[in-house]
Amino acid sequence: MKLATLKDGTRDGRLVVVSKDLTRCCAADNIAPTLQHALDNWAEIAPKLEVLARDVEHEAVPCERFHERDSHSPLPRAYQWADGSAYINHVELVRKARGAEVPESFYHDPLMYQGGSDGFLPPRGDIPLGDTAWGCDMEGEVAVIVDDVPMGVSAEDAAGHIKLVMLVNDVSLRGVIPGELAKGFGFFQSKPASAFSPVAVTPDELGEAWKDSLVHLPLMVDYNGEPFGRAEVGVDATFNMAQLVAHAAKTRSLCAGSIIGSGTISNRDPDGGAGKPVADGGLGYSCIAEIRMIETIRDGEPTTRFMAPGDTVRVEMRDADNHSIFGAIEQKVVQA
Amino acid sequence: MKLATLKDGTRDGRLVVVSKDLTRCCAADNIAPTLQHALDNWAEIAPKLEVLARDVEHEAVPCERFHERDSHSPLPRAYQWADGSAYINHVELVRKARGAEVPESFYHDPLMYQGGSDGFLPPRGDIPLGDTAWGCDMEGEVAVIVDDVPMGVSAEDAAGHIKLVMLVNDVSLRGVIPGELAKGFGFFQSKPASAFSPVAVTPDELGEAWKDSLVHLPLMVDYNGEPFGRAEVGVDATFNMAQLVAHAAKTRSLCAGSIIGSGTISNRDPDGGAGKPVADGGLGYSCIAEIRMIETIRDGEPTTRFMAPGDTVRVEMRDADNHSIFGAIEQKVVQA
Numbered sequence: 001m002k003l004a005t006l007k008d009g010t011r012d013g014r015l016v017v018v019s020k021d022l023t024r025c026c027a028a029d030n031i032a033p034t035l036q037h038a039l040d041n042w043a044e045i046a047p048k049l050e051v052l053a054r055d056v057e058h059e060a061v062p063c064e065r066f067h068e069r070d071s072h073s074p075l076p077r078a079y080q081w082a083d084g085s086a087y088i089n090h091v092e093l094v095r096k097a098r099g100a101e102v103p104e105s106f107y108h109d110p111l112m113y114q115g116g117s118d119g120f121l122p123p124r125g126d127i128p129l130g131d132t133a134w135g136c137d138m139e140g141e142v143a144v145i146v147d148d149v150p151m152g153v154s155a156e157d158a159a160g161h162i163k164l165v166m167l168v169n170d171v172s173l174r175g176v177i178p179g180e181l182a183k184g185f186g187f188f189q190s191k192p193a194s195a196f197s198p199v200a201v202t203p204d205e206l207g208e209a210w211k212d213s214l215v216h217l218p219l220m221v222d223y224n225g226e227p228f229g230r231a232e233v234g235v236d237a238t239f240n241m242a243q244l245v246a247h248a249a250k251t252r253s254l255c256a257g258s259i260i261g262s263g264t265i266s267n268r269d270p271d272g273g274a275g276k277p278v279a280d281g282g283l284g285y286s287c288i289a290e291i292r293m294i295e296t297i298r299d300g301e302p303t304t305r306f307m308a309p310g311d312t313v314r315v316e317m318r319d320a321d322n323h324s325i326f327g328a329i330e331q332k333v334v335q336a
Numbered sequence: 337m338k339l340a341t342l343k344d345g346t347r348d349g350r351l352v353v354v355s356k357d358l359t360r361c362c363a364a365d366n367i368a369p370t371l372q373h374a375l376d377n378w379a380e381i382a383p384k385l386e387v388l389a390r391d392v393e394h395e396a397v398p399c400e401r402f403h404e405r406d407s408h409s410p411l412p413r414a415y416q417w418a419d420g421s422a423y424i425n426h427v428e429l430v431r432k433a434r435g436a437e438v439p440e441s442f443y444h445d446p447l448m449y450q451g452g453s454d455g456f457l458p459p460r461g462d463i464p465l466g467d468t469a470w471g472c473d474m475e476g477e478v479a480v481i482v483d484d485v486p487m488g489v490s491a492e493d494a495a496g497h498i499k500l501v502m503l504v505n506d507v508s509l510r511g512v513i514p515g516e517l518a519k520g521f522g523f524f525q526s527k528p529a530s531a532f533s534p535v536a537v538t539p540d541e542l543g544e545a546w547k548d549s550l551v552h553l554p555l556m557v558d559y560n561g562e563p564f565g566r567a568e569v570g571v572d573a574t575f576n577m578a579q580l581v582a583h584a585a586k587t588r589s590l591c592a593g594s595i596i597g598s599g600t601i602s603n604r605d606p607d608g609g610a611g612k613p614v615a616d617g618g619l620g621y622s623c624i625a626e627i628r629m630i631e632t633i634r635d636g637e638p639t640t641r642f643m644a645p646g647d648t649v650r651v652e653m654r655d656a657d658n659h660s661i662f663g664a665i666e667q668k669v670v671q672a
Binding site: 011040050077078079080082085103104106109111112113115116117118119128130134138141151152173176179181182183184185186187188189190191192247248250251253254255257314336 | 347376413414415416418421439441442445447448449450451452453454455464465470487488509512515517518519520521522523524525526527528531583584586587588589590591593626672
């Protein structure tokens with residue numbers, strides 16, 4: 001099934017079940033007022049939502065027209081947002097651009113940071129930027145929402161705790177990151193509010209594209225209206241989403257509604273190279289930092305600038321029939 | 337006023353107003369079912385809770401007996417837990433023990449990490465530890481809860497957004513920290529669930545002890561039944577709580593119910609020295625790491641070990657009349 005949270009002036013919005021083709025939706029109020037409420041009681045509530053989803057599909061219940069622009073992020077705020085960095089190609093590029101090696105441990109011990117989750121941007125919400133020097137960047141990623149996960153869960157068992165899948169634009173302030181990471185406590189000011197796709201879907205909605213806890217489809221990232229990234233999410237992932245969930249739960253349990261992200265999707269070229277732009281026949285990039293690293297490695301310095309007010313980003317994923325699965329994240333940077 | 341969240345089998349517990357002497361409480365259900373709900377609508381709800389608090393004080397409403405052991409953390413889960421490190425003496429000791437300098441920037445740019453907030457331990461809840469080698473430590477701190485804070489708020493304005501004050505034991509896994517920080521993404525597995533004091537209080541409850549957005553009282557940390565720390569919270573704070581809130585809100589707004597922590601309370605000796613144990617007439621330490629650093633600087637290696645199953649920690653604060661303000665955090669480490 002497909003779920004969305006409509007903006008209704010409240011902090012947590014209104015849960016609706018959305019038709020597979022994203023044209024219709026039906027309020028789920030009488031089952032669960034909010035998505036967090038549904039996740040808090042998933043075993044009991046998911047089957048009821050599934051029944052409603054079938055009714056929506058068959059137009060057996062009164063539906064309203066679904067507009068992606070009316071959606072908030074599926075969880076407008078969450079109790080946890082933990083973002084991994086499963087695509088080591090991205091990390092290798094970062095390191096290569098500054099002449100550093102990737103530690104061997106990175107290939108078996110996932111990178112993950114604790115993100116701010118107290119307020120996400122809507123999928124069509126502007127990205128407020130205080131200062132262009134902060135180096136605003138998008139990061140196109142896949143994220144999952146889990147139910148309650150016990151401490152010490154195995155990756156194998158973690159797979160069963162993945163209840164919903166979404167896309168995310170993990171907004172990053174590249175100009176703020178170096179100083180912040182140098183302090184040693186990780187990201188904070190450098191990771192402002194992220195935005196998630198208009199719709200969250202259960203893994204079964206992905207059919208055969210959901211395998212080994214990964215989505216086997218390309219992530220479509222457009223920048224200022226041009227194709228920028230078409231990286232395959234199922235390729236070059238050093239860790240799958242279940243392994244990231246298990247990593248997050250190693251020393252503590254995770255509350256239902258916790259969101260775990262994949263990190264920026266990033267592919268090598270088929271020849272093993274660092275990845276060419278879409279315009280040059282490559283799969284492109286899911287963030288600006290990556291093309292800047294390519295430029296740095298190639299030319300000695302980056303030429304593509306980070307986002308400034310007026311720049312737009314679009315993140316979407318389509319199924320084998322070219323239908324949007326999650327709806328599109330479409331955001332514009334604005335001066336805060 | 338003083339507020340607590342009673343455990344009632346639900347995820348977010350039941351909000352009660354507690355008498356100043358912590359002996360009685362009255363359900364606030366008809367005003368706000370949970371503390372998060374109250375914070376979401378603070379301007380409207382706080383005055384109603386204040387009226388109830390006055391009635392509780394005058395025994396003008398039916399009250400039940402308040403037992404600290406029945407309390408959950410005031411927010412059993414929160415949308416944000418961001419912990420600063422305002423007491424640079426602590427940072428100086430860490431660095432000194434490993435022969436490193438404190439960067440000059442640390443004196444004007446606060447250290448802060450994004451903590452996990454999806455599930456806190458109750459104030460009397462056991463600390464589940466998977467492996468003694470993880471180096472379990474307590475960190476006695478003060479934390480505040482804010483209402484909605486706009487992006488870019490000044491420290492001056494941030495002070496007015498501080499609505500509640502609590503104590504916290506920020507559980508830290510010292511054995512996990514070095515490897516995790518070396519990866520560059522900050523704390524994650526090394527910071528499992530924290531526990532907050534049984535009661536959260538409005539700043540006015542602290543009277544003259546709340547000044548310049550700091551609590552001017554000692555934090556009492558006992559370890560295995562012995563006084564371990566008596567550091568003055570109002571002394572040696574490089575940053576006050578309002579400055580930490582402003583730091584957190586520099587690039588994004590903060591949702592009502594966000595919790596901001598002070599970092600481990602840590603005082604220098606009056607002679608400028610690194611701080612003596614309580615048994616030697618000093619103010620002691622709010623975490624084990626600190627006495628280990630003193631031992632390392634003095635003897636070349638630490639002798640006090642980290643917490644193991646069976647070890648207990650107690651964190652409390654008393655007013656000028658020796659009355660407990662927030663109730664006591666009392667926790668035992670258990671094998672997970």
